[in-house]
Amino acid sequence: MTPAATNAPPGPVLDLNADLGEGFGRWQLTDDDALLSVVTSANVACGFHAGDPSTMRRVCERAAERGVRIGAQVSYRDLAGFGRRAMDVPPEELADEITYQIGALRVFARAAGSDVTYVKPHGALYNRAVGDAEQAAAVVAGVLRAGGGLPVLGLPGSRLHEAAASAGLPVVAEAFADRAYTALGTLVPRRQPGAVIPGPDAVVARSVRIARAARVTALTGEEVAVRARSLCVHGDTPGAAQLARRVREGLVAAGVRVEAFT
Template sequence: MTVDLNSDLGEGFGRWSLGDDARMLEIVSSANIACGFHAGDPVGIRETVRGAVASGVTIGAHVGYRDLAGFGRRNMDVASADLVADVIYQIGALQAITRAEGGEVTYVKPHGALYNMIAHDERQARDVVEAVAAVDARLVLLGLPGSVVLREAEARGLPTATEAFADRAYTPEGTLVSRREPGSVLHDADDIARRMVTLVTEGTVTAIDGSVVSVRADSLCVHGDSPGATEMAARVREALTEAGIGIESFAPTLGGSGLSGDGRASATGSVVPS
């Protein structure tokens, strides 16, 4: 049994640093690297990419709304033509930097408000899928289980992978508790680690109301911008390893077909088939 660990990295900007990317790259198997719209500048992005390549960590494009001031966490009603072009632009920028460092971008994970929006908004979900397909239909799209965007991607023939969030609370419906709600972000590293072992081995997580929810995921996200993020990520990895669970990326390299017969990624990090 294996699972992927991913984290949002490369989110510093100018003199403002965010998270310990170097340390996180020693822990995770996949890095969602900012593309400059919600966070990140070219120098910082390049440094993070260079570290990921050196560490053998899989690289994904962390695309978001054009919202530096709001860190991409404000809902936006973006016209389709703009959203498609914006996502293509961001993927392309990260691809250029990554290729210059001898690596490759193998998946796409939307960020923040865009991620949440396309979980239920059909138009924006189709826009994101259109953009990814236009760049490279072999790129894996990473998102929430049961989300509209993954359904749209699978209908389009794109490979997909699902993720769960280690440090976020879940509703009884299996969605994330809004960051505006108390208790939405978890902080107890030992409790988080236990939750993730249960999620991987049993496919369930305890919701904020105490109910047990089914959540099946190919990848676990450990956020890099929260207090004590690296310590928490290290504890999650340690607990998974102690439970006999290997840590491997879900996203294949693009050199081969990388796809299974049903169009999903042949995810070496797959936990339970969805």
């Protein structure tokens, strides 16, 4: 190794995650096989917003074969709305449903020779737990009951991360390659114009900037600090597998090591 290489500062490290298993029965939304060849962590739907037992088993088997980490993507019970509708679920009930979803996925993951290694809320629950301390605490209670001290993947500075850290659970900061941010560092609601970043070039450029500068430009023009160890590319975006591959290639070309966080 040359002296220059010895003294070179280590580059940033980033996990690349995507939502997988988002189908039900004969209906399939995500290109699971293609995405599993790109991502390092798979947020697997656990049956409440999408996913059925056969899909969960298949995704866990293929993730295990490829060395991709398996995460439980837990949600409100909302198949019809794909987990993206606001719901008011009593905290005790929500905690039980979180435990239930993790447990269901864990059986399939272990049967495949792997395990559930983290938890990430989906959709409306993810956004609700950013600012709602009660719902965030319910999610954490459900994770704790599932056991194993599972890391919680979520938005940095969120109530969810506060509750998880207070309970002794590891927290992993997440950023989004293909979603617009507000000036407060939260995600622009999907119903608002401009919520999804258009065009692969813009998504790749944003991903590299998040990795190397820890910043994004908000939809309203402000510069926002974004600290992340994991980067999400949504699996239900049209052409998601190709987009994820371009993001990974762009990160590597920019000197970013793409590695799972668990």
